Amino acid sequence: MVHPAEKLEGEAVVPGDKSISHRALIFGAIADGTSVARNWLDAGVTARMVDCIRALGIDVEVEPTGFGQATLTVHGRGLNGLTASEQPLFCGGSATTMRMLMGLLATQSFTAVIDGHEGLRRRPMERIAKPLRQMGAIIDTTDGHAPLTITGGHLRAIEYTMPVASAQLQTAIILATLGAEGKMTLHQPGPARDHTLRMLRYQGIDIQEDDDGLITFSAAHTELKPLDFTVPGDMSSTAFLMTAALTVPNSAITIQGVNTNYTRTGLLEVLQAMGGPIMLKNEQTQAGEPVADLHISAGPLDGVEVKGEIVVRMIDEFPIFTVAALHAHGTTIVRDAAELRLKESDRIAVVVEEFSKLGAKITPHPDGFAIDGPQQLVGATVRSHRDHRLAMSLAVAGLSAVGPTVIEDAQELHESFPGFVETLQKLGANIESHE
Numbered sequence: 364m365v366h367p368a369e370k371l372e373g374e375a376v377v378p379g380d381k382s383i384s385h386r387a388l389i390f391g392a393i394a395d396g397t398s399v400a401r402n403w404l405d406a407g408v409t410a411r412m413v414d415c416i417r418a419l420g421i422d423v424e425v426e427p428t429g430f431g432q433a434t435l436t437v438h439g440r441g442l443n444g445l446t447a448s449e450q451p452l453f454c455g456g457s458a459t460t461m462r463m464l465m466g467l468l469a470t471q472s473f474t475a476v477i478d479g480h481e482g483l484r485r486r487p488m489e490r491i492a493k494p495l496r497q498m499g500a501i502i503d504t505t506d507g508h509a510p511l512t513i514t515g516g517h518l519r520a521i522e523y524t525m526p527v528a529s530a531q532l533q534t535a536i537i538l539a540t541l542g543a544e545g546k547m548t549l550h551q552p553g554p555a556r557d558h559t560l561r562m563l564r565y566q567g568i569d570i571q572e573d574d575d576g577l578i579t580f581s582a583a584h585t586e587l588k589p590l591d592f593t594v595p596g597d598m599s600s601t602a603f604l605m606t607a608a609l610t611v612p613n614s615a616i617t618i619q620g621v622n623t624n625y626t627r628t629g630l631l632e633v634l635q636a637m638g639g640p641i642m643l644k645n646e647q648t649q650a651g652e653p654v655a656d657l658h659i660s661a662g663p664l665d666g667v668e669v670k671g672e673i674v675v676r677m678i679d680e681f682p683i684f685t686v687a688a689l690h691a692h693g694t695t696i697v698r699d700a701a702e703l704r705l706k707e708s709d710r711i712a713v714v715v716e717e718f719s720k721l722g723a724k725i726t727p728h729p730d731g732f733a734i735d736g737p738q739q740l741v742g743a744t745v746r747s748h749r750d751h752r753l754a755m756s757l758a759v760a761g762l763s764a765v766g767p768t769v770i771e772d773a774q775e776l777h778e779s780f781p782g783f784v785e786t787l788q789k790l791g792a793n794i795e796s797h798e
Contacts, residue, residue, distance in 0.1 A: 379402040379596065387400040398439055402620075415454065424437075447474070468515055470539055470541060474513070484505075494523045498520070519544055520546055523547075525551050533555055551576035565590065609639050620656065686760045689738045717748070722738070723738055740765070747771065
Protein backbone atom coordinates (compact mmCIF):
# COMPACT_ATOMS: atom_id res chain seq x y z
CA MET A 364 0.00 0.00 0.00
CA VAL A 365 1.35 3.43 -1.01
CA HIS A 366 0.43 6.49 1.08
CA PRO A 367 0.79 10.12 -0.04
CA ALA A 368 4.25 11.51 0.76
CA GLU A 369 4.96 14.93 2.27
CA LYS A 370 8.45 15.07 0.74
CA LEU A 371 11.40 12.90 -0.31
CA GLU A 372 14.95 13.75 0.70
CA GLY A 373 18.38 12.16 1.01
CA GLU A 374 20.81 10.14 -1.09
CA ALA A 375 20.23 6.87 -2.93
CA VAL A 376 22.11 4.31 -4.99
CA VAL A 377 20.29 2.19 -7.56
CA PRO A 378 21.29 -1.33 -8.64
CA GLY A 379 23.52 -1.80 -11.67
CA ASP A 380 22.32 -1.11 -15.19
CA LYS A 381 20.24 -4.01 -16.52
CA SER A 382 21.54 -3.81 -20.08
CA ILE A 383 25.17 -3.71 -18.99
CA SER A 384 24.61 -6.47 -16.41
CA HIS A 385 23.20 -8.79 -19.09
CA ARG A 386 26.16 -8.08 -21.34
CA ALA A 387 28.71 -8.54 -18.56
CA LEU A 388 27.37 -12.05 -18.06
CA ILE A 389 27.16 -13.13 -21.69
CA PHE A 390 30.42 -11.52 -22.85
CA GLY A 391 32.16 -12.70 -19.70
CA ALA A 392 31.09 -16.26 -20.53
CA ILE A 393 32.85 -16.17 -23.92
CA ALA A 394 35.90 -14.22 -22.72
CA ASP A 395 39.18 -16.01 -22.20
CA GLY A 396 39.58 -15.95 -18.42
CA THR A 397 37.70 -14.80 -15.34
CA SER A 398 35.56 -11.65 -15.45
CA VAL A 399 34.38 -9.63 -12.42
CA ALA A 400 31.54 -7.07 -12.41
CA ARG A 401 30.73 -5.17 -9.21
CA ASN A 402 27.33 -3.53 -8.53
CA TRP A 403 25.91 -6.13 -10.91
CA LEU A 404 22.10 -6.24 -11.03
CA ASP A 405 20.97 -9.24 -8.99
CA ALA A 406 17.28 -9.46 -9.90
CA GLY A 407 14.66 -11.56 -11.61
CA VAL A 408 15.44 -10.02 -15.00
CA THR A 409 19.06 -11.21 -14.82
CA ALA A 410 18.52 -14.47 -12.92
CA ARG A 411 17.26 -16.22 -16.03
CA MET A 412 20.41 -15.30 -17.95
CA VAL A 413 22.50 -16.72 -15.09
CA ASP A 414 20.55 -19.99 -15.26
CA CYS A 415 20.98 -20.23 -19.03
CA ILE A 416 24.71 -19.47 -19.02
CA ARG A 417 25.26 -22.07 -16.29
CA ALA A 418 23.24 -24.57 -18.32
CA LEU A 419 25.71 -23.99 -21.16
CA GLY A 420 28.59 -25.17 -18.96
CA ILE A 421 29.94 -21.87 -17.62
CA ASP A 422 30.76 -21.41 -13.92
CA VAL A 423 29.04 -18.28 -12.60
CA GLU A 424 29.22 -16.90 -9.05
CA VAL A 425 26.83 -14.23 -7.75
CA GLU A 426 27.75 -12.75 -4.35
CA PRO A 427 24.98 -10.44 -3.05
CA THR A 428 26.23 -7.14 -1.62
CA GLY A 429 22.95 -5.28 -1.02
CA PHE A 430 19.43 -4.77 -2.36
CA GLY A 431 19.69 -5.89 -5.98
CA GLN A 432 23.46 -5.50 -5.94
CA ALA A 433 26.04 -8.24 -6.29
CA THR A 434 29.56 -9.03 -7.39
CA LEU A 435 29.42 -11.23 -10.48
CA THR A 436 32.27 -13.61 -11.30
CA VAL A 437 32.18 -15.45 -14.62
CA HIS A 438 34.79 -18.06 -15.48
CA GLY A 439 34.87 -17.57 -19.23
CA ARG A 440 35.87 -20.40 -21.54
CA GLY A 441 36.11 -18.59 -24.85
CA LEU A 442 33.65 -18.61 -27.71
CA ASN A 443 34.12 -22.34 -28.29
CA GLY A 444 33.91 -23.36 -24.64
CA LEU A 445 30.13 -23.72 -24.30
CA THR A 446 28.48 -27.13 -24.01
CA ALA A 447 25.00 -28.23 -25.03
CA SER A 448 22.24 -28.17 -22.41
CA GLU A 449 20.19 -31.31 -21.88
CA GLN A 450 17.13 -29.19 -21.06
CA PRO A 451 15.53 -26.23 -22.87
CA LEU A 452 17.05 -22.89 -21.93
CA PHE A 453 14.26 -21.18 -19.98
CA CYS A 454 14.28 -17.38 -20.17
CA GLY A 455 11.27 -16.69 -17.93
CA GLY A 456 9.92 -13.33 -19.05
CA SER A 457 13.24 -11.86 -20.24
CA ALA A 458 13.17 -11.02 -23.94
CA THR A 459 16.70 -9.63 -23.60
CA THR A 460 17.95 -13.03 -22.44
CA MET A 461 16.22 -14.89 -25.26
CA ARG A 462 17.32 -12.55 -28.04
CA MET A 463 20.94 -12.36 -26.92
CA LEU A 464 21.09 -16.13 -26.51
CA MET A 465 19.88 -16.51 -30.09
CA GLY A 466 22.94 -14.58 -31.28
CA LEU A 467 25.28 -16.51 -29.00
CA LEU A 468 23.89 -19.94 -29.88
CA ALA A 469 24.14 -19.16 -33.59
CA THR A 470 27.92 -19.50 -33.13
CA GLN A 471 27.69 -22.99 -31.62
CA SER A 472 27.70 -26.29 -33.50
CA PHE A 473 25.13 -27.93 -31.21
CA THR A 474 21.34 -27.65 -31.15
CA ALA A 475 19.53 -25.76 -28.39
CA VAL A 476 15.90 -25.12 -27.48
CA ILE A 477 14.94 -21.73 -25.99
CA ASP A 478 11.64 -21.06 -24.24
CA GLY A 479 9.99 -18.73 -21.73
CA HIS A 480 6.77 -18.20 -19.86
CA GLU A 481 3.50 -17.30 -21.55
CA GLY A 482 4.17 -13.57 -21.72
CA LEU A 483 7.53 -14.07 -23.42
CA ARG A 484 6.00 -16.51 -25.88
CA ARG A 485 3.90 -13.60 -27.16
CA ARG A 486 6.96 -11.46 -27.92
CA PRO A 487 8.16 -11.41 -31.57
CA MET A 488 11.39 -13.32 -32.31
CA GLU A 489 11.37 -13.47 -36.11
CA ARG A 490 13.11 -10.09 -36.29
CA ILE A 491 16.12 -11.69 -34.59
CA ALA A 492 15.92 -15.01 -36.41
CA LYS A 493 15.93 -13.51 -39.93
CA PRO A 494 19.50 -12.12 -40.05
CA LEU A 495 20.88 -15.10 -38.11
CA ARG A 496 19.42 -17.42 -40.74
CA GLN A 497 21.06 -15.31 -43.44
CA MET A 498 24.37 -15.88 -41.65
CA GLY A 499 23.85 -19.66 -41.76
CA ALA A 500 22.11 -20.56 -38.49
CA ILE A 501 19.17 -22.97 -38.60
CA ILE A 502 16.31 -21.55 -36.53
CA ASP A 503 12.79 -22.92 -36.18
CA THR A 504 10.30 -20.70 -34.35
CA THR A 505 6.69 -21.25 -33.33
CA ASP A 506 4.94 -18.93 -35.76
CA GLY A 507 7.66 -16.36 -35.20
CA HIS A 508 7.68 -16.79 -31.42
CA ALA A 509 9.16 -19.03 -28.70
CA PRO A 510 9.68 -21.85 -28.14
CA LEU A 511 12.36 -22.01 -30.80
CA THR A 512 15.15 -24.37 -31.81
CA ILE A 513 18.52 -23.15 -33.04
CA THR A 514 21.54 -24.92 -34.55
CA GLY A 515 24.54 -22.75 -35.35
CA GLY A 516 28.09 -22.96 -36.60
CA HIS A 517 29.76 -22.21 -39.98
CA LEU A 518 28.49 -18.64 -40.06
CA ARG A 519 29.25 -15.95 -42.62
CA ALA A 520 29.25 -12.26 -41.69
CA ILE A 521 26.64 -10.25 -43.58
CA GLU A 522 25.68 -6.74 -44.57
CA TYR A 523 22.29 -6.07 -43.02
CA THR A 524 19.91 -3.16 -42.70
CA MET A 525 18.00 -3.26 -39.42
CA PRO A 526 14.25 -2.57 -39.85
CA VAL A 527 14.16 -0.71 -36.52
CA ALA A 528 16.74 0.72 -34.14
CA SER A 529 17.05 -2.14 -31.64
CA ALA A 530 19.94 -2.82 -29.26
CA GLN A 531 18.79 -6.43 -28.83
CA LEU A 532 18.82 -7.07 -32.59
CA GLN A 533 22.14 -5.28 -32.94
CA THR A 534 23.66 -7.35 -30.12
CA ALA A 535 22.37 -10.67 -31.48
CA ILE A 536 23.95 -9.99 -34.89
CA ILE A 537 27.23 -8.84 -33.33
CA LEU A 538 27.38 -11.90 -31.05
CA ALA A 539 26.86 -14.17 -34.04
CA THR A 540 29.54 -12.28 -36.00
CA LEU A 541 32.08 -13.08 -33.27
CA GLY A 542 31.98 -16.65 -34.61
CA ALA A 543 31.60 -15.81 -38.30
CA GLU A 544 33.97 -15.47 -41.25
CA GLY A 545 34.18 -12.18 -43.09
CA LYS A 546 33.23 -8.56 -42.40
CA MET A 547 29.95 -7.44 -40.84
CA THR A 548 28.31 -4.23 -42.02
CA LEU A 549 25.26 -3.21 -40.01
CA HIS A 550 23.03 -0.29 -41.01
CA GLN A 551 20.94 1.21 -38.17
CA PRO A 552 17.92 3.42 -38.97
CA GLY A 553 18.41 5.44 -35.80
CA PRO A 554 20.25 5.51 -32.47
CA ALA A 555 20.18 2.35 -30.36
CA ARG A 556 21.85 1.56 -27.05
CA ASP A 557 25.56 1.12 -27.68
CA HIS A 558 26.55 -0.81 -24.54
CA THR A 559 27.58 -3.82 -26.65
CA LEU A 560 30.01 -1.72 -28.70
CA ARG A 561 31.51 -0.09 -25.61
CA MET A 562 31.94 -3.42 -23.80
CA LEU A 563 33.55 -5.15 -26.78
CA ARG A 564 36.01 -2.28 -27.19
CA TYR A 565 36.82 -2.62 -23.49
CA GLN A 566 37.49 -6.31 -24.21
CA GLY A 567 39.88 -5.49 -27.05
CA ILE A 568 37.60 -5.80 -30.09
CA ASP A 569 38.07 -3.26 -32.90
CA ILE A 570 34.45 -2.46 -33.74
CA GLN A 571 33.62 0.79 -35.50
CA GLU A 572 30.50 2.97 -35.68
CA ASP A 573 30.29 6.11 -37.83
CA ASP A 574 28.11 9.18 -37.37
CA ASP A 575 25.35 7.62 -39.49
CA GLY A 576 25.08 4.55 -37.24
CA LEU A 577 26.97 2.22 -39.61
CA ILE A 578 28.69 -0.53 -37.59
CA THR A 579 31.53 -2.59 -39.08
CA PHE A 580 33.97 -5.20 -37.81
CA SER A 581 35.66 -8.50 -38.62
CA ALA A 582 36.03 -10.69 -35.57
CA ALA A 583 36.54 -14.32 -36.61
CA HIS A 584 38.80 -16.16 -34.15
CA THR A 585 39.22 -13.03 -31.99
CA GLU A 586 39.75 -13.58 -28.26
CA LEU A 587 37.83 -11.41 -25.80
CA LYS A 588 39.70 -10.06 -22.78
CA PRO A 589 38.08 -10.65 -19.37
CA LEU A 590 36.05 -7.85 -17.80
CA ASP A 591 36.87 -6.10 -14.51
CA PHE A 592 34.66 -3.10 -13.76
CA THR A 593 31.82 -1.59 -11.71
CA VAL A 594 28.40 -1.52 -13.36
CA PRO A 595 26.94 2.02 -13.21
CA GLY A 596 23.46 2.57 -11.78
CA ASP A 597 20.53 1.79 -14.06
CA MET A 598 18.95 4.87 -15.65
CA SER A 599 15.63 3.06 -16.04
CA SER A 600 15.55 2.41 -12.28
CA THR A 601 16.74 5.94 -11.60
CA ALA A 602 13.74 7.20 -13.60
CA PHE A 603 11.32 6.17 -10.84
CA LEU A 604 13.20 8.03 -8.10
CA MET A 605 13.80 11.00 -10.39
CA THR A 606 10.10 11.34 -11.25
CA ALA A 607 9.07 10.82 -7.64
CA ALA A 608 11.33 13.68 -6.52
CA LEU A 609 9.97 15.96 -9.25
CA THR A 610 6.31 15.28 -8.41
CA VAL A 611 6.27 15.02 -4.61
CA PRO A 612 6.28 18.59 -3.19
CA ASN A 613 9.33 19.89 -1.29
CA SER A 614 11.53 16.97 -2.37
CA ALA A 615 15.30 17.07 -2.98
CA ILE A 616 17.34 13.90 -3.55
CA THR A 617 20.70 12.83 -4.97
CA ILE A 618 21.14 9.55 -6.88
CA GLN A 619 24.76 8.47 -7.04
CA GLY A 620 26.75 6.78 -9.82
CA VAL A 621 24.12 6.66 -12.58
CA ASN A 622 24.83 5.58 -16.16
CA THR A 623 24.41 8.71 -18.31
CA ASN A 624 25.08 7.09 -21.69
CA TYR A 625 23.46 9.28 -24.38
CA THR A 626 21.39 6.34 -25.61
CA ARG A 627 19.77 6.06 -22.16
CA THR A 628 19.12 9.69 -21.21
CA GLY A 629 15.99 10.33 -23.27
CA LEU A 630 13.71 10.68 -20.24
CA LEU A 631 16.26 12.82 -18.40
CA GLU A 632 16.40 15.23 -21.34
CA VAL A 633 12.61 15.33 -21.71
CA LEU A 634 12.11 16.03 -18.00
CA GLN A 635 14.66 18.85 -18.21
CA ALA A 636 12.85 20.21 -21.28
CA MET A 637 9.64 20.19 -19.19
CA GLY A 638 11.40 22.43 -16.68
CA GLY A 639 12.41 19.75 -14.20
CA PRO A 640 15.30 20.93 -11.96
CA ILE A 641 17.79 18.10 -12.54
CA MET A 642 21.55 18.64 -12.23
CA LEU A 643 24.42 16.30 -13.16
CA LYS A 644 27.44 16.33 -10.85
CA ASN A 645 30.71 14.39 -10.49
CA GLU A 646 30.69 13.33 -14.16
CA GLN A 647 33.28 10.69 -15.12
CA THR A 648 33.89 7.65 -17.36
CA GLN A 649 34.07 4.06 -16.08
CA ALA A 650 34.94 1.16 -18.40
CA GLY A 651 33.88 3.23 -21.39
CA GLU A 652 30.52 4.29 -19.90
CA PRO A 653 29.72 7.86 -18.73
CA VAL A 654 28.62 8.09 -15.09
CA ALA A 655 27.32 10.97 -12.94
CA ASP A 656 25.45 11.83 -9.73
CA LEU A 657 21.96 13.28 -10.28
CA HIS A 658 20.46 15.96 -8.02
CA ILE A 659 16.69 16.35 -8.41
CA SER A 660 14.30 18.79 -6.74
CA ALA A 661 10.53 19.12 -6.90
CA GLY A 662 9.34 21.76 -9.33
CA PRO A 663 6.62 22.71 -11.82
CA LEU A 664 6.59 20.89 -15.16
CA ASP A 665 5.27 21.95 -18.56
CA GLY A 666 3.66 19.71 -21.17
CA VAL A 667 5.83 18.60 -24.08
CA GLU A 668 5.64 16.64 -27.35
CA VAL A 669 7.77 13.49 -27.46
CA LYS A 670 8.45 11.96 -30.88
CA GLY A 671 11.21 10.83 -33.23
CA GLU A 672 14.61 9.51 -32.22
CA ILE A 673 14.31 10.36 -28.53
CA VAL A 674 11.51 7.78 -28.22
CA VAL A 675 14.06 4.97 -28.68
CA ARG A 676 16.23 6.48 -25.96
CA MET A 677 13.40 6.33 -23.39
CA ILE A 678 11.36 3.39 -24.66
CA ASP A 679 11.38 1.64 -21.25
CA GLU A 680 10.49 4.81 -19.35
CA PHE A 681 7.07 5.72 -20.77
CA PRO A 682 5.03 4.23 -17.89
CA ILE A 683 6.85 6.45 -15.38
CA PHE A 684 6.87 9.38 -17.82
CA THR A 685 3.08 9.18 -17.63
CA VAL A 686 3.30 10.27 -13.98
CA ALA A 687 5.34 13.34 -14.91
CA ALA A 688 2.96 14.17 -17.77
CA LEU A 689 -0.04 14.02 -15.41
CA HIS A 690 1.64 16.66 -13.21
CA ALA A 691 2.65 18.92 -16.11
CA HIS A 692 0.80 22.10 -17.07
CA GLY A 693 -0.57 21.89 -20.61
CA THR A 694 -0.75 19.08 -23.14
CA THR A 695 1.77 16.26 -23.39
CA ILE A 696 1.74 14.18 -26.58
CA VAL A 697 3.67 10.95 -27.26
CA ARG A 698 4.11 9.73 -30.85
CA ASP A 699 6.23 7.14 -32.70
CA ALA A 700 6.06 4.73 -29.74
CA ALA A 701 4.14 1.79 -31.24
CA GLU A 702 6.89 -0.50 -29.89
CA LEU A 703 5.29 -0.01 -26.46
CA ARG A 704 2.49 -2.34 -27.51
CA LEU A 705 5.03 -5.20 -27.81
CA LYS A 706 6.56 -4.96 -24.33
CA GLU A 707 5.83 -7.15 -21.25
CA SER A 708 2.29 -5.94 -21.76
CA ASP A 709 0.65 -3.61 -24.27
CA ARG A 710 2.02 -0.70 -22.29
CA ILE A 711 -0.15 1.91 -23.94
CA ALA A 712 -3.34 -0.03 -23.20
CA VAL A 713 -2.47 -0.98 -19.62
CA VAL A 714 -1.18 2.50 -18.75
CA VAL A 715 -4.51 3.96 -19.86
CA GLU A 716 -6.46 1.22 -18.05
CA GLU A 717 -4.68 1.38 -14.70
CA PHE A 718 -4.06 5.12 -14.45
CA SER A 719 -7.74 5.72 -15.24
CA LYS A 720 -8.51 3.88 -11.98
CA LEU A 721 -6.57 6.65 -10.24
CA GLY A 722 -8.74 9.22 -12.00
CA ALA A 723 -6.38 10.03 -14.87
CA LYS A 724 -7.73 10.98 -18.28
CA ILE A 725 -5.38 9.71 -21.00
CA THR A 726 -6.21 9.60 -24.71
CA PRO A 727 -4.57 6.58 -26.40
CA HIS A 728 -3.27 6.59 -29.98
CA PRO A 729 -1.95 3.64 -32.03
CA ASP A 730 1.62 4.87 -31.48
CA GLY A 731 1.33 6.81 -28.22
CA PHE A 732 -1.03 8.87 -26.08
CA ALA A 733 -2.00 12.40 -25.06
CA ILE A 734 -2.51 13.94 -21.61
CA ASP A 735 -3.91 17.32 -20.59
CA GLY A 736 -2.58 18.36 -17.21
CA PRO A 737 -2.15 18.84 -14.44
CA GLN A 738 -4.47 16.16 -13.07
CA GLN A 739 -4.95 15.28 -9.40
CA LEU A 740 -4.84 11.52 -8.90
CA VAL A 741 -6.94 9.71 -6.30
CA GLY A 742 -5.71 6.53 -4.62
CA ALA A 743 -7.36 3.27 -5.68
CA THR A 744 -6.67 -0.44 -6.16
CA VAL A 745 -4.70 -1.09 -9.36
CA ARG A 746 -3.05 -4.06 -11.09
CA SER A 747 0.50 -4.51 -12.35
CA HIS A 748 -0.42 -6.86 -15.24
CA ARG A 749 2.83 -8.68 -14.30
CA ASP A 750 4.71 -5.68 -15.72
CA HIS A 751 7.40 -4.49 -13.31
CA ARG A 752 7.74 -1.02 -14.84
CA LEU A 753 4.00 -0.44 -14.66
CA ALA A 754 3.96 -1.60 -11.02
CA MET A 755 6.70 0.84 -10.00
CA SER A 756 5.10 3.67 -11.98
CA LEU A 757 1.80 3.16 -10.18
CA ALA A 758 3.64 3.19 -6.85
CA VAL A 759 5.28 6.52 -7.69
CA ALA A 760 1.90 7.88 -8.81
CA GLY A 761 0.48 6.89 -5.43
CA LEU A 762 3.01 9.10 -3.63
CA SER A 763 1.23 12.23 -4.89
CA ALA A 764 -2.34 10.87 -4.99
CA VAL A 765 -5.11 11.70 -2.54
CA GLY A 766 -5.54 8.66 -0.28
CA PRO A 767 -3.80 5.28 -0.33
CA THR A 768 -3.03 3.26 -3.46
CA VAL A 769 -3.02 -0.54 -3.43
CA ILE A 770 -1.08 -2.42 -6.12
CA GLU A 771 -2.11 -6.01 -6.78
CA ASP A 772 0.62 -8.43 -7.99
CA ALA A 773 3.06 -6.20 -6.12
CA GLN A 774 5.80 -8.86 -6.28
CA GLU A 775 6.58 -7.43 -9.72
CA LEU A 776 8.04 -4.39 -7.96
CA HIS A 777 11.27 -6.32 -7.39
CA GLU A 778 11.69 -7.80 -10.89
CA SER A 779 14.16 -5.20 -12.20
CA PHE A 780 14.71 -2.97 -9.13
CA PRO A 781 15.15 -5.03 -5.94
CA GLY A 782 15.07 -2.65 -3.03
CA PHE A 783 12.70 -0.27 -4.82
CA VAL A 784 10.37 -0.10 -1.82
CA GLU A 785 13.20 0.10 0.71
CA THR A 786 14.93 2.88 -1.26
CA LEU A 787 11.78 5.00 -1.34
CA GLN A 788 11.20 4.33 2.36
CA LYS A 789 14.73 5.54 3.11
CA LEU A 790 13.94 8.75 1.21
CA GLY A 791 10.81 9.30 3.31
CA ALA A 792 8.00 7.47 1.51
CA ASN A 793 5.34 5.60 3.48
CA ILE A 794 4.96 2.31 1.61
CA GLU A 795 3.77 -0.96 3.12
CA SER A 796 4.92 -4.08 1.30
CA HIS A 797 3.04 -7.32 1.99
CA GLU A 798 4.81 -10.25 0.30
